Amino acid sequence: MAPRNEELAALYELLEEMTLAEDKHFSSLSSEWLNKIEKWLMISFLITILVFLCFAAWYRYGPDAPVVQMIGAMQVSNWVLLLIALLYFGTLSIGFYQFFRQHRRKSSALILKRLESDLLDDAQFLGRLAEFDKITLEYGLLQYKHRWSTVDGRVSLLVGDIRKIGIFPAFAAAAISVTILAKQDSSFMLWAPLILACCFYLIAFYATGRRERPDQVIALLELVTRHAKQHDLTVKP
Numbered sequence: 001m002a003p004r005n006e007e008l009a010a011l012y013e014l015l016e017e018m019t020l021a022e023d024k025h026f027s028s029l030s031s032e033w034l035n036k037i038e039k040w041l042m043i044s045f046l047i048t049i050l051v052f053l054c055f056a057a058w059y060r061y062g063p064d065a066p067v068v069q070m071i072g073a074m075q076v077s078n079w080v081l082l083l084i085a086l087l088y089f090g091t092l093s094i095g096f097y098q099f100f101r102q103h104r105r106k107s108s109a110l111i112l113k114r115l116e117s118d119l120l121d122d123a124q125f126l127g128r129l130a131e132f133d134k135i136t137l138e139y140g141l142l143q144y145k146h147r148w149s150t151v152d153g154r155v156s157l158l159v160g161d162i163r164k165i166g167i168f169p170a171f172a173a174a175a176i177s178v179t180i181l182a183k184q185d186s187s188f189m190l191w192a193p194l195i196l197a198c199c200f201y202l203i204a205f206y207a208t209g210r211r212e213r214p215d216q217v218i219a220l221l222e223l224v225t226r227h228a229k230q231h232d233l234t235v236k237p
Helices: 006-026 032-061 067-102 109-129 134-159 167-183 188-210 212-229
Strands: none
Touching: 006 109, 006 134, 006 212, 109 212, 134 188, 134 212, 167 188
16 A cells, blocks of 8 residues: 555655745746845845844953944944845835736736636646545655644744744844843843844744745645545555
């Protein structure tokens, strides 16, 4: 009753293609140069955050740190972060404006466009999935769900259910904690968990955002599995 290795390898390639298909949909929403700008702005944002943390640690714990220069460097880092955030928001706005301008005559154009793409593309995937026997599909569904549920479990273990908490409420709570710790001149042992929590929030936000397509793939697998035919896989002597 065990699935054949050749079928499992083919199913894996198909599931990989289905999972990564979402990236192609996102890349088609805006032009190529906007995607490159967004990528470099995000990298610059993360680098600036690391530089700011280094300046803050040097200012707080460095021996004979030049106070005036350090405060000035931290202020410059803050302004750079703000500028990068505004530029990133601007590129996103331009991309969505271009899309809505092309579909301004239709209400809910973005949702309908994505729906049309999903209907056409996923129908092809359904036909390819139907070529596998039921035991192979059930086994692939089991492993696929287990792997993604494991990722969700680890993320929830670190930061909780980010879908219920929300990324902005989480950072708002972190900002309040920073204010309290700064007023009380707290030690680094109290700052470290807060810094780690903020880093994990960013990771959880990214990981949770990537769950939409896997959930859709799971639903497609379940649909095909319900209608798949049971093949006799017993090995004959």
